[in-house]
Amino acid sequence: MTAAALGRGLRNPFRSRVRAALVVGLLALVTGFWAVMMQAAAASRQEIAKLDARVRTLVELHLARAQDDAGGARQMGGGMRMRGAGQQAVSLAVALCVLGAAAPAQAQGQLEGTVTGAKLTACDFKPGTCEGTLTLERRAGGKPEQVTVKVPKGTPIKRGNDHLFLPGLKGQAVVITHVQDKGERVATSIEVVTARP
Numbered sequence: 001m002t003a004a005a006l007g008r009g010l011r012n013p014f015r016s017r018v019r020a021a022l023v024v025g026l027l028a029l030v031t032g033f034w035a036v037m038m039q040a041a042a043a044s045r046q047e048i049a050k051l052d053a054r055v056r057t058l059v060e061l062h063l064a065r066a067q068d069d070a071g072g073a074r075q076m077g078g079g080m081r082m083r084g085a086g087q088q089a090v091s092l093a094v095a096l097c098v099l100g101a102a103a104p105a106q107a108q109g110q111l112e113g114t115v116t117g118a119k120l121t122a123c124d125f126k127p128g129t130c131e132g133t134l135t136l137e138r139r140a141g142g143k144p145e146q147v148t149v150k151v152p153k154g155t156p157i158k159r160g161n162d163h164l165f166l167p168g169l170k171g172q173a174v175v176i177t178h179v180q181d182k183g184e185r186v187a188t189s190i191e192v193v194t195a196r197p
Contacts, residue, residue, distance in 0.1 A: 110175055112175050113174065114138075116170070120167050121133075136148075149176055149187050158191055169190070172192045
């Protein structure tokens with residue numbers, strides 16, 4: 001009885017052309033929907049990986065900036081006074097995130113020189129939205145040296161209180177605060193100075 005019911009169930013959808021077209025159409029629709037869902041899942045995994053890398057970079061930059069602080073403590077009245085418990089908790093959380101991501105913190109450094117070239121890769125022409133690279137000429141041991149610095153989106157570029165854009169730096173004397181990331185210098189801030197360094 002079960003075999004007969006199964007045979008009848010397989011034959012019934014194909015008894016007329018309309019039923020067969022409907023079954024084939026539904027199968028195509030379900031298969032297409034499944035394929036779209038798989039593509040969306042793959043795309044979302046890629047976006048999550050990109051976001052994870054961006055967050056890891058931001059945490060590294062914040063930790064590097066925190067290392068320039070006075071070590072979390074201030075000298076007050078002959079004794080050491082620690083930061084508030086909330087600030088300590090945030091600092092600890094950032095440190096744990098960085099250690100958990102197995103990304104070593106890197107100290108900041110400064111470069112001074114004159115910008116000889118600026119390559120723009122993207123810009124919304126709003127302050128802090130330009131990204132690209134710049135070439136800096138500086139003096140090292142009395143000799144001119146060319147240094148390439150990556151400028152990620154969000155890097156403040158200023159002259160005093162004025163915001164500038166990456167392409168406008170060519171020929172300007174600058175001080176660049178940077179960190180090392182995967183063997184390259186990455187700017188965290190750029191300040192245009194009036195006198196040539």
